[in-house]
Amino acid sequence: MSLILVITAVVTLLAAVAAMSLRNLVHSALTLAVSFSGVAAIYLQLNAEFAGFTEILVYVGAIAILIVMAILLTRSGETPEKSVLTSGWLAGIAVTALVFTILGWAVLSSSALPAAPAVPPHVTVKDIGMQLMTQYVLPLEIIGLVLTVAMIGAVVIACKEEAPARILPVVAKTTEPQPAPGNPAAPIPAAAGAFKKAGAA
Amino acid sequence: MFGQLDQIFVTLLHWLVGFLPVAWRSLASSLLCIGFVISVFPGLFALVTVIERKGLGRIQNRYGPNRVGPFGFLQFAADGIKSLIKEDIVPRAADHVVHFLAPVVLLIPVLLAYAVLPFGQNMTIADYDAGLLFFFAVGGAVELSIFMAGWSSRNKYSLLGAMRAIAQMLSYEIPLILSAVSVVMIVGSLNLSDIVSHQNHYTFGIAHWYVFTPWGLAGFLIFFIASLAESNRCPFDLPEAESEIIAGYFTEYSGFKFALFFLGEYLGMFAICGLGITLFLGGWTSPVSWLSWIPSYVWFLTKLLAIVFVFIWIRGTLPRLRMDQLMNLAWKFLLPLALVNIVVAGLWHFLGAGALRWLVCAVILAAAYVALGRALMQHQKLGKRIYRFAY
Amino acid sequence: MLGEQIIKGMVVTARNFFGSYVSKDRLTTIQYPEERLPQLHSTRQFPMLVYDGDPEKGLRCVACTICEKECPPQCIFIVKSKDKKPDYKGQPQLYPAVFDIDISVCMSCSICVEVCPFESIKMNTAFELSTDNRFEGLLLHKQDLAKSNEYYHQMHPEDAGESDAVLTAEKAKAEAKAKAAAEAKTKAPSTATATAAAPVAAATPVPAPATAAAPAPAAPQPTATN
């Protein structure tokens, strides 16, 4: 088991712990990006280049920025004073520890794990393309549909409900503006007159 | 003789690495390649800053720097030393760790992007099978560092600049990738060396560059405009518009960190220009067959300098785009044109050789260009200006 | 069609760029230290003190401190000398022991030149006065300010000519008065009843005997200079 794999794994896990435990949300989002790049590095070491590059493109390039934008849009960039943990956080930790022990025990003691093959698989983009276009054509179309639906849904949910108020009045017609009734010939030039009428209307 | 001259760097690398025991060879060769990139491209950055200031000067009927060194070509040294000497002020309210890390995080992806660019015949540092995807993946990570710079300076101008920069880079990344997709469809591989070798054939002496095909020309146009926006260059330099938001996301940076941002921006520009050359202008191939004795890396460098000069030329000409014009151009013109371009590339592939495909593709693209152009310029009639407050 | 205007703009800048290499007259920049623009006629930078002949004795300034009072930003500082020295008319006059101008404060308004009754302060045209010390470096003392009349002639020939004309006229008047006073003195002891001489002295249209100390009435002065 190569040393580099261990180092990358440790970096990823530390970054993930930091992402979860830091008080300031923007710091946690940035450490999350570090842990995503760590996971991408692990993929590269497992000879899954395409997955590693996609991971960087999708997670570090898009999702990290999305999370950071959401943090700014909900104005939670400042470090909160009060506690950041929910009330029942102790139970959560207990359940997590339980989950991890079960998983760890299952991994370490199971005999069903296949032995590591000598030759690492060399996957080329052409193979992925062929597989995607032949065996996995249906999932490809569905994932395209899902992505479109998600995009439209996200825009609809996050967009402002009421139509943006039209501050600009409709372009004033070039008719000769009569002075407003009652007050003397107002010295206000035509544009403001239109503005006044539109504003008043 | 020209063969050795062409492969001089490759043979030099193998000769140097030959001294080391086998175990250390791969590490040594990658370190040498890194050394090559870190020495050549910052050197090119230094040269281009001077060329840019002199070029802009000449465009504006003045000389440009001609005091430091012969004809002003040591001006970059003066600027470099100035930025080193300048006091590095960090705002008190700034988030010191993130503020310090931002330029570093900007440089990492930019320098990584050079790993896959083919500078010359088999002179690619890391010839990944999915090299193009690697380039775009790493290119996408630059926005994170821009956000870090903007947010950590705790300054409204820098945050606003960072938001504008991210919005601009995100919305121009899509046409950038889609225009590259059309090249990948024709070549059939994401490997940049394959893309260049596909363009390495000659008919009547003219190279098979993709820019000479209708879809390639449209793709290159889209790619060029998107790369201008991706590197925050002239018509799209809203994020660092001095007149509006001082210096955008690097307002609160001074001294060497500011120089690092500058370096990062230029290296990003060279990388994206290098990719444009590889995809559309035949990477290191020579335009005409009787000139192919010139070494391949010289071709790559001349094309790079040519495109950089066009960047400077555009910077001397075009005024800055407003934010909504910028977004309209990306979403209502470049993106649809890129999609049409992909369809046309498909047509080009299935129509087979012959004059028919040239005609069909050219007509479709011209129609799409004119239609989208008219749609974009449709509401630009300069009507009567409405003043909301002053009158 | 989208892009037409961009191409037109690019052609203009391209013509400019390549034109600048072809025809040199496009480039209007003056390479400053080597090439210099010719001095304009009415260039004025900071004041200078004019002297005739010797910078110490020939200094025209008599420390009357009018310029110090009139200077809007108050950037002139004068300390009068204890002793006197003869001025161009030969009368003993005070002279400034210390005459400082702080050129970082001076705004080159040349009011001091207008109010100076003795043609001693004029506007210099030297502008390369940068120093590495912004306090003492920009405080010019009497020695730095003193410039010869020839330098003044070289700087502003017409104004120098006029101010010389005024001075010579002033000197001629003083000598004429001195001669008249001298004759009056010689005639008085010879003719005991010198009453005729007295009215003669009074009749001469000489303005009140301008004793050197009393400042000459400002009225005639400006008419003479412009």
Next chain:
Amino acid sequence: MNPLQFCLLVSALLFSIGFAGAVTRRHAILVLVGIELMLNAGNLNLIAFWRFGPHPEALTGFIFVLFSMALAAAEAAVGLALVIAIYRHKKTSNLDEVKELKG
């Protein structure tokens, strides 16, 4: 401890970190961050099994990871849109305070 077990342990640990974060943190966005980590752990598992599994040329695990990344991106987009919408209404993104179902 062969590499497969190591990768599985790392992904299990990553999963539990994500799970702990999602369960204990108060802020809505951090719950989404936890979910992203859990998805990443799942992907890591798939790649580990594909890499050390008997038929790596079948690419099943590999393609599965690509689809799961696309899905994770879609899910993150919708999730964050929800969080922003909730923030606009309730002016808070603190999960403890967002309890009523009334609009």
